Amino acid sequence: MAGDAHAALELGRLLCLTASEPRAPGDGDQSWPEERWLRAAVESRPDDIEALTLLTGRLAQQISYWEAVLDMNPDVMEDYGEDEATVRRRQIEAEELYARIRAAGPVGPAAEAGLDELAVLLGVSGKPAAEAAYSFYVFEDEAWSGSVRYGTTIVASDADEIRWACDEWFALETGLSSAPTLTTYVDGAKVSSIDLGRHLVDTAVSWDDVAVPELTGLPLPVGLPVPGHGLYYGFTSAAE
Template sequence: MKITDETVAQLRSMATAGDAQAALKLGQLLCLTAADPSESDAFNPTWPEERWLRAAVEAHPDDIAALMLLTGRLAQQNSYWEAMLEMDPDVLAEYGQDEDTVSRRHSETKELYDRIRAAGPHDHVEAGLDELAVLLGLRARPAEPAPAAGYSFYVLEDETWSGSVRHCASIVACDAEEIRWACGQWLALSEDGFGDLTLTVYEHGSETNSIDLGQHLDNEAVDWDAAVPDLFGPRLPMGLPIPGLGLYYGFSGEAE
């Protein structure tokens, strides 16, 4: 189903009225954005999905899908702030963050992870949960990790260089329509992106296609019919990181 502004507005209205499933779906879509398209600046970290995913978990505390999305996104958020803490602690204060807030969020994420495990998730999510445990410091990384663990997914990357610093925005999704929507949101928020826009397709854990989306731009929008194939293998569980690749589900931004 095509995702439109009306789709998001309807989900927002239903979620605001207390519909937990609408809150979950809205939160899942907003995982794929740098900022809420109706409110914020693309270059300020906001994690617009958090409030809706928290509402979904509060309404259904044992909903594994909601727990995985919230846990994975909090883990990604903490990874971002921990990197910023190492680079420039003063920057955190500008966003109301410090070592204590990072530590509390990390503890909460571990507690949520334990709740997922206690709920008895399906075997399909085991590899992603194991990777999440590694990222949370709950277990050591395997000596020979299986890259992507057989999952199928898309990775959209937009990168540029400023001197010796690489700036990169990435979006990981496992649905063709959602990656199309997320790409459109990113191009709008970032005013047509940073620079080199690439879509990489993974099937059964292996890279099968890398597409220069710059070759498929038409009036500053991507001609998706020509650019993106559907996925056929087992999908990456929404919310969980990709084993062996160091990528989180949803939107991530970094400078290195």
């Protein structure tokens, strides 16, 4: 069972970086394929901090997503089986999971800034987080339809994983625009921005031609949001 829990956690962590199951038919809409695997990991190992953090962070992103939909076009919520009550249930669960993380004791200095930011996003604390705390990668793609902007963001702290996530996005969606970017942040500051559109061959990035900088500094812990940047770990889609 321990091996099953670890496998579920690893798969869930990787799926945080995608809109849907890899190579599954889809239109680029976010479907949170990681959730069932992260729930399985938490159920098998209730005190696993990484599993708790990943699930809490992804629920926080879901809450943000559906609150934005509720503000922009509440009528569409019903099509997805969502309403204010389902958003509230996620909020309650995320707060309970966050409390379990904190009750487990010190999590180490590396996670403190991210947990502080997560608490702010969940509305359980107003303590500001250290904005220059982490190093990470951000992939961004966007398209406009009239006055509405459709955006995709993927945040990760491993070079191989961000490459994989980009490949999955282009395989699924072939991109929203002709100018998707991959930006590197070190200690919270932008140090590199790459126009991936220049390196697209058919529907894939020619990574041999892309020099992705290695991260220095403290990498963003998996599952935690980026303090001060309004960014969640993993895949995020939004319309505004």
